[in-house]
Amino acid sequence: MGLGINYLVIDDDMMAMLPETLDSRMSWDAVQDEFGSTEVIFIAFGNKGRTVYSSELFALLWDLTKALENVNQVEKVSCITTISKIDSEDGFMEISDLQPARDLNPPQIEKIKEYLNNNPTIKKRAVSESEEYLNIMVQPYEDIPHDIMRDVVVAIGDSILSADYEIHYGGTAYITGSVPTMIRNDITILLRVGLFIMAIVLMVNLRNPFTVIMVFSVIIQSLVVMAGFMGWMVFITGSERFYFTIVNSSMPIILLTIANSDGVHFVAKFFKEMRNKKDTKKSVEATMDTLLVPIFLTSLTTMAAFLSLSFAPIKQLMGYGICISVGIAHAFVLSSTFLPAAISLKKWDMNSKAVTRPSIFESLITYFGKTVSTNPKSILGSGVFIATAGIIGLLYLKVDVNIASFFRQGTEFRNSIDFIDQEMTGTMDIRVRLEGSMKNPRTLNEIVNLQDMLENNKKVTTSFSIADVVKQMHRVVMDDDPDFETIPEDQGKVNNLFSMYSMSGDPEDFSAMVDYEYSVGLVTALSRVMSTEEIISIVDEIEEYVGNLKSVGSASVTGMAVVIRDLVYLVVQSSVISIVMSVILIGLITSLFFKRIAWGMMAIIPLSVAVVINFGFMGLAGIHLSHVTALLASVIIGVGVDFAIHYISQFRRLSKISENNALTNDVIEDVGYPIILDSASNMSFGALLFSAFIPVQYMGGLMVFAMISTSIGTLTFLAAMAELLKHNLSER
Amino acid sequence: MKVKNIFIVIIGISIVFGQSGYEITKTLDEKDKPKNMISKTTMVLTNSKGKTRNSVMISKTMDNSRRQLIWFLEPKDDKGVSFLKIEHDDRDDEMRIWLPAFKRVRRISASKKADSFMGSDLSYEDMTSRSLDENEYKRLDNETVNGRECFVIEVTPNASLKSSYSKHKIWIVKDDLYIIKEESYDKRDKLKKEKSFSYIKIDDYDIMSKISVKDVQKDHKTDISFEQVKVDTDMSEKIFQEKSLKRLPSH
Numbered sequence: 001m002g003l004g005i006n007y008l009v010i011d012d013d014m015m016a017m018l019p020e021t022l023d024s025r026m027s028w029d030a031v032q033d034e035f036g037s038t039e040v041i042f043i044a045f046g047n048k049g050r051t052v053y054s055s056e057l058f059a060l061l062w063d064l065t066k067a068l069e070n071v072n073q074v075e076k077v078s079c080i081t082t083i084s085k086i087d088s089e090d091g092f093m094e095i096s097d098l099q100p101a102r103d104l105n106p107p108q109i110e111k112i113k114e115y116l117n118n119n120p121t122i123k124k125r126a127v128s129e130s131e132e133y134l135n136i137m138v139q140p141y142e143d144i145p146h147d148i149m150r151d152v153v154v155a156i157g158d159s160i161l162s163a164d165y166e167i168h169y170g171g172t173a174y175i176t177g178s179v180p181t182m183i184r185n186d187i188t189i190l191l192r193v194g195l196f197i198m199a200i201v202l203m204v205n206l207r208n209p210f211t212v213i214m215v216f217s218v219i220i221q222s223l224v225v226m227a228g229f230m231g232w233m234v235f236i237t238g239s240e241r242f243y244f245t246i247v248n249s250s251m252p253i254i255l256l257t258i259a260n261s262d263g264v265h266f267v268a269k270f271f272k273e274m275r276n277k278k279d280t281k282k283s284v285e286a287t288m289d290t291l292l293v294p295i296f297l298t299s300l301t302t303m304a305a306f307l308s309l310s311f312a313p314i315k316q317l318m319g320y321g322i323c324i325s326v327g328i329a330h331a332f333v334l335s336s337t338f339l340p341a342a343i344s345l346k347k348w349d350m351n352s353k354a355v356t357r358p359s360i361f362e363s364l365i366t367y368f369g370k371t372v373s374t375n376p377k378s379i380l381g382s383g384v385f386i387a388t389a390g391i392i393g394l395l396y397l398k399v400d401v402n403i404a405s406f407f408r409q410g411t412e413f414r415n416s417i418d419f420i421d422q423e424m425t426g427t428m429d430i431r432v433r434l435e436g437s438m439k440n441p442r443t444l445n446e447i448v449n450l451q452d453m454l455e456n457n458k459k460v461t462t463s464f465s466i467a468d469v470v471k472q473m474h475r476v477v478m479d480d481d482p483d484f485e486t487i488p489e490d491q492g493k494v495n496n497l498f499s500m501y502s503m504s505g506d507p508e509d510f511s512a513m514v515d516y517e518y519s520v521g522l523v524t525a526l527s528r529v530m531s532t533e534e535i536i537s538i539v540d541e542i543e544e545y546v547g548n549l550k551s552v553g554s555a556s557v558t559g560m561a562v563v564i565r566d567l568v569y570l571v572v573q574s575s576v577i578s579i580v581m582s583v584i585l586i587g588l589i590t591s592l593f594f595k596r597i598a599w600g601m602m603a604i605i606p607l608s609v610a611v612v613i614n615f616g617f618m619g620l621a622g623i624h625l626s627h628v629t630a631l632l633a634s635v636i637i638g639v640g641v642d643f644a645i646h647y648i649s650q651f652r653r654l655s656k657i658s659e660n661n662a663l664t665n666d667v668i669e670d671v672g673y674p675i676i677l678d679s680a681s682n683m684s685f686g687a688l689l690f691s692a693f694i695p696v697q698y699m700g701g702l703m704v705f706a707m708i709s710t711s712i713g714t715l716t717f718l719a720a721m722a723e724l725l726k727h728n729l730s731e732r
Numbered sequence: 733m734k735v736k737n738i739f740i741v742i743i744g745i746s747i748v749f750g751q752s753g754y755e756i757t758k759t760l761d762e763k764d765k766p767k768n769m770i771s772k773t774t775m776v777l778t779n780s781k782g783k784t785r786n787s788v789m790i791s792k793t794m795d796n797s798r799r800q801l802i803w804f805l806e807p808k809d810d811k812g813v814s815f816l817k818i819e820h821d822d823r824d825d826e827m828r829i830w831l832p833a834f835k836r837v838r839r840i841s842a843s844k845k846a847d848s849f850m851g852s853d854l855s856y857e858d859m860t861s862r863s864l865d866e867n868e869y870k871r872l873d874n875e876t877v878n879g880r881e882c883f884v885i886e887v888t889p890n891a892s893l894k895s896s897y898s899k900h901k902i903w904i905v906k907d908d909l910y911i912i913k914e915e916s917y918d919k920r921d922k923l924k925k926e927k928s929f930s931y932i933k934i935d936d937y938d939i940m941s942k943i944s945v946k947d948v949q950k951d952h953k954t955d956i957s958f959e960q961v962k963v964d965t966d967m968s969e970k971i972f973q974e975k976s977l978k979r980l981p982s983h
Contacts, residue, residue: 033781070920094840439809477834492833495809502851503815503829503840508950516783 146177170420226327393616753869
């Protein structure tokens with residue numbers, strides 16, 4: 001199965017997460033098809049305090065442009081070197097290169113400066129506001145993965161631009177090409193740290209290296225099987241659902257915690273049995289007798305919870321659910337076959353500390369048991385209070401999936417994005433695709449008004465469309481009179497302007513603004529980084545505006561801003577669907593398995609409370625829900641249900657033999673230790689708190705929080721409920 | 733008559749045996765050409781996605797197309813637009829366009845030889861006659877194209893020409909001495925354009941009836957066909973002036 005890893009496909013395309021039937025996705029696809037890739041990389045270079053209007057800088061710009069144009073992955077390079085100028089020269093309508101040669105003399109540089117000053121829309125895209133930096137926009141071919149594109153562009157940029165210049169990279173292709181890999185690398189390093197801490201926690205408590213190695217062996221084999229299965233599914237089905245995307249980044253951590261749970265429960269129980277029975281075979285048998293059913297049930301419910309992701313609108317979550325379920329099933333198989341077999345084969349020293357003495361956590365558990373059995377009402381009351389606070393916190397929960405905000409201010413990557421944002425046109429793009437005759441003056445005037453509306457937003461730095469070109473050509477034809485920088489009043493004139501351009505210029509120059517048949521136009525607005533709330537607001541505003549356009553057949557808004565807005569909705573929708581479906585499925589399975597609805601309810605109530613508390617805490621702490629942090633719900637459900645089922649199983653088993661008064665105490669003493677040990681070892685993923693990425697940091701913090709809320713919740717809230725209802729729930 | 737036949741035989745023998753690339757091209761260049769020509773031209777542009785643009789125009793040319801007048805009939809958007817081009821040896825070419833909706837004639841610049849003509853895959857450089865002495869010629873091995881044996885010559889523009897191409901490869905039909913195929917390479921020596929040509933015989937002239945050009949880098953294609961071709965008419969040189977642009981001729 002592990003060989004399937006060779007077929008694993010890593011896909012960093014955020015667009016792939018959007019369903020193909022979604023309006024903005026269809027519009028995005030249409031735009032890419034008609035106008036080429038809209039995800040670009042910006043390169044800004046220059047020096048603070050030095051003007052860009054120097055022959056040295058223009059020569060470098062020329063060299064860089066030519067080098068980029070020679071690369072197979074690059075479709076188009078837009079900068080002063082490639083811009084065609086439309087000018088009225090001594091009565092001639094001239095379309096020529098804005099930068100006529102590599103090496104320019106002062107009058108030629110002065111001419112470029114003059115042209116840019118007369119055409120501020122073009123200038124904004126080519127030169128920084130302070131005139132200290134030049135900007136290059138690199139458009140990749142549509143099918144080029146952004147990580148490859150990013151590497152190519154950065155390698156060329158760094159090799160041509162000497163250390164004497166500041167270089168800044170930005171743009172959506174750069175960010176989406178860099179971030180997922182950086183996140184994965186970051187998680188990989190911190191995961192190793194987490195695993196190391198986990199090993200120490202397990203070692204301190206189990207006090208036996210062999211069992212720690214065995215637990216790790218279960219974890220690693222499960223991870224290999226999950227990744228291999230994912231690869232095989234890609235190989236067999238070819239479906240993008242099984243691609244490893246940024247949402248899948250949490251898969252290894254989640255499976256790790258679940259596989260760890262199975263192993264820890266088994267080993268902890270084994271040592272407890274060994275302490276009494278002093279016989280390996282009998283202890284393994286007793287452990288299997290007690291744990292086989294609950295581990296099977298926890299695996300089944302957790303798999304059901306993850307398979308419920310198939311109902312989520314983000315299609316990669318289906319692959320996520322299926323593949324992690326295979327990993328969970330494998331962890332169950334290993335915990336019930338490989339682990340007992342390995343333990344049985346080892347010769348145990350009956351006088352070792354691991355066998356004879358309880359660990360630190362076991363001693364703590366006794367305290368728990370007594371507290372719960374004596375104060376069930378207070379504990380339940382406290383739980384209800386915390387849950388209420390969680391519900392209030394939910395009202396403050398905000399969603400943010402903007403990758404640019406993944407970095408803390410001051411980090412090198414964030415500085416580069418901020419530079420492009422503040423000095424240049426900005427990183428975010430909004431595209432409005434309009435169907436209708438792009439030669440009709442009414443349509444063109446509506447486009448002009450739309451651009452005015454877009455530029456009224458403070459975050460929007462510039463916008464451009466075919467209407468700008470028509471206005472410019474009109475002015476040139478009318479002897480460069482600025483009064484004629486307007487859309488001509490009749491279509492015949494617009495037609496003539498395009499005919500004139502085609503005689504002297506390359507109509508391909510318009511390919512980013514109008515389609516081949518002049519029946520579809522694209523308005524592009526560039527903006528500085530916006531918060532998700534700002535994005536939602538502006539996109540809604542634009543959609544309302546374009547909906548009222550009269551001479552346009554149909555209009556749709558797309559671009560990275562819209563993708564982010566739709567991802568927000570999808571993330572929320574996916575989270576809600578997966579939580580609700582998981583809870584229902586877990587409730588049903590446990591009810592059926594334990595043959596009582598009450599047990600089903602008992603399993604899901606603490607779980608739901610933990611989810612509410614977790615998301616409520618995120619709301620109160622100002623932690624945003626993103627496509628990375630949203631999956632924390634899965635950890636809570638996956639691990640939380642394990643704890644609840646172990647508790648319920650032991651409760652049912654012990655209720656047949658224990659005294660009613662000692663029942664809760666006995667159950668907690670029995671399952672409390674593995675739950676706390678499992679939880680404490682999983683908390684080692686708090687190492688993610690040291691990540692350079694904000695969502696990963698949050699994930700680390702939330703992992704710790706989730707472990708505390710689920711383990712303590714089980715041993716207090718669920719235990720208190722069971723204590724209060726023990727007369728009804730007892731199996732005696 | 734006899735002398736002419738002997739001359740053809742001599743030319744033929746010298747062509748077959750050991751003519752250099754330059755000599756073959758010179759012979760081609762010296763072939764009889766009509767003094768002037770009128771035609772109805774249809775141009776179909778096809779982009780990489782299969783979308784097309786069609787134009788129909790009337791064209792009058794003189795001096796091996798060094799003087800050219802074009803009136804657009806179709807598409808409807810371009811109807812009435814006309815174009816005048818006069819090539820000069822000692823200065824920039826003259827190009828003027830009549831914009832009927834503005835009722836203005838505008839002079840347009842020809843500073844970029846690589847610019848495409850009317851959005852086609854033919855640039856102004858492609859449409860300008862190649863001067864023999866501004867290129868170098870290297871004869872390659874003969875090849876057969878469409879069942880016809882061809883001379884293959886590599887044409888390299890001199891640096892002084894400031895061409896947008898590094899070289900061309902041309903296939904000249906051995907029997908009839910006309911170019912049937914051409915490949916043009918960009919400055920990086922990568923194939924840029926593939927051109928193929930068809931001819932009809934009118935009044936002993938080999939007149940181009942179809943041109944097909946494909947820009948392999950842009951995956952864009954241009955098909956031009958010439959119909960209702962008339963050669964050696966009583967066309968006067970005087971028509972190649974600005975005022976002719978405003979009058980659409982009845983063809």
